[in-house]
Amino acid sequence: MTAKAVALRARLGAAFIVAAAVMSGCSGEGKGEPSWTAGGSPTESPTTAGASPAPSPGATPGATGTGAHPSPTGAESASGGATAAAWKVFSDSARNVSFELPQDWIAQSVTPDQGTLPGAVKIEVKDAKGGYLATLQTGLPSPSAAACQEAARKPYVVVSSVPVDLPHREGDGLIAPHVVFRVIQGYRYFGSYGITNVVGGSDGRACALQNIVRGPAGKGDVSFGDLAAFKAFATDEKVAPAKAFDTLDQAAKYVNEGSEFANVQRMLMSLKIKS
Secondary structure: OOHHHHHHHHHHHHHHHOOOOOOOOOOOEEOOOOEEOOOOOOOOOOEOOOOOOOOOOOOOOOOOHHHOOOEOOOOOOOOOOOOOOOEEEEEOOOOOEEEEEEOOOEEEEEOOOOOOOOOOOEEEEEOOOOOEEEEEEEEEOOOOOOOOOHHHOEEEEEEEEEEOOOOOOOOOOEEEEEEEEEEEEOOOEEEEEEEEEEOOOOOOEEOEEEOOEOOOOOOOEEEEEOOOEEEOOOOOOOOOOOEEEOOHHHHHHHHHHOHHHHHHHHHHHOOEEOO
16 A cells, blocks of 8 residues: 555544534645545635646637537646647537537537426536536426435545536525535445535535535526435445545545546536526
8 A cells, every 4th residue: 555545544534533513515625635524614615735726718609519619728727637638618509508528528418307497408428439427407406405314424525626606506505616526435435526515514424415506596506517416325336427446545546647537627617607
């Protein structure tokens, strides 16, 4: 085991003991080693050493689908991996939402789920080989708070968290929207990326973590990520499209060194929603 892995495991053990009065689902910012939610607050977003926030990507207005015009390629990413050289902009037919994605990725509008608000959109994003990456959904009804037994609550860690400017609701249990990658501990370390403004847990433990931004009144909620919510899976449950890691060190390397997360993070940060 590497020295870094040993340090992360030691940090994990210490974090399980520490209880915080107020916790945020996205207390770290940028990249780096996992930053524990213990000790954070809903309004704090301390910068991890070495992280550089990404500037707003330069979207090309009016471009849609696979025929979109490439956007500037010089924008820095808030993650450590290299991003794609060429990008395009996808917009829905009504021009209510838009986001950037690598030129060879595929974005396709599909039928919104039942129960969504009128005008809702659902867009699936896949890589060049057709592998699933993320789904954008708007007009979602806010789910009722699910019961969470103490024994079912699991420790979680925020590996990456970067602020993003999106329309959102304010109130108890809500914070400013962030693009996050979080890991929750079960028989393995399960990770998921998405946008959220929902506090993860009051003491660094949760039954489930939501990749949801609560929208302004009457607009519905928005989800953009691999899953709208994820948890510590059981051994007989399907994990994909969430990630599974043997160690926190592996999760940190996925965020800091891999191009997939760098591309996904830039895509999520480029999301624009018409007010």
